[in-house]
Amino acid sequence: MTRAILSLGSNLGDRYAHLKDAVAGLGDSVLLTSGVYETPPWGDADQPAYLNAVLLVADPAADPAGWLERARALERAADRVRDPQRRFGPRTLDVDVIAAWQQDGTPVLSDDVELTLPHPRAHLRAFVLKPWLDLQPYARLPGHGWVTDLLNSPELTADANALTPRPDLPLESLE
Numbered sequence: 620m621t622r623a624i625l626s627l628g629s630n631l632g633d634r635y636a637h638l639k640d641a642v643a644g645l646g647d648s649v650l651l652t653s654g655v656y657e658t659p660p661w662g663d664a665d666q667p668a669y670l671n672a673v674l675l676v677a678d679p680a681a682d683p684a685g686w687l688e689r690a691r692a693l694e695r696a697a698d699r700v701r702d703p704q705r706r707f708g709p710r711t712l713d714v715d716v717i718a719a720w721q722q723d724g725t726p727v728l729s730d731d732v733e734l735t736l737p738h739p740r741a742h743l744r745a746f747v748l749k750p751w752l753d754l755q756p757y758a759r760l761p762g763h764g765w766v767t768d769l770l771n772s773p774e775l776t777a778d779a780n781a782l783t784p785r786p787d788l789p790l791e792s793l794e
């Protein structure tokens with residue numbers, strides 16, 4: 620397996636530094652970086668705004684579990700603390716594996732709770748779908764269809780309109 624879409628989110632500490640460190644930590648496996656967006660908290664309103672971005676990564680040496688391991692290592696490096704009382708609560712860095720594809724382009728499907736693919740809430744999150752479209756205007760979320768259709772659905776209109784592009788916080792130059 621070689622290819623995956625990863626989402627990055629941060630709403631504690633130096634948010635931009637956490638995103639930059641994650642991109643740097645992934646090194647040469649990063650093929651494309653989205654723009655950074657300032658986004659209102661989703662799922663748990665009582666917390667600061669997030670910075671979110673999405674990456675296309677590729678590595679012949681990485682299987683799906685390998686991407687999750689790298690995601691967790693990046694979260695540990697950012698001193699991420701999990702609060703069991705707040706599932707969608709604040710964090711220094713969240714790295715989720717949104718979807719993954721085999722070498723031949725076949726999507727990886729998994730209902731393992733440790734690594735569910737595609738990510739079970741990706742289709743509900745404008746903060747994932749909008750940056751993903753920056754990278755791939757014709758992206759499809761396996762099992763859910765075109766990313767542009769998901770983002771333009773009435774359920775996501777308010778969330779999509781609430782995203783603020785942050786062109787002052789580039790990630791590209793760090794690839």
Ligand SMILES: Nc1ncnc2c1ncn2[C@@H]1O[C@H](COP(=O)(O)OP(=O)(O)OP(=O)(O)O)[C@@H](O)[C@H]1O
Nearest residue numbers: 706707713715716717732733734735736737738740
């Ligand atoms: N596609 C995936 N990407 C990342 N983690 C996943 C995925 N599928 C399952 N998990 C599991 O989800 C568990 C919780 O992860 P985490 O604490 O990052 O969740 P969260 O960020 O609070 O919520 P969410 O996953 O909705 O963003 C982890 O133990 C991880 O193994």
Ligand SMILES: Nc1nc2c(c(=O)[nH]1)N=C(CO)CN2
Nearest residue numbers: 628658659660661669707746
């Ligand atoms: N805007 C936004 N909201 C969130 C985010 C995130 O990355 N961005 N991550 C969460 C963790 O599950 C919960 N809520």
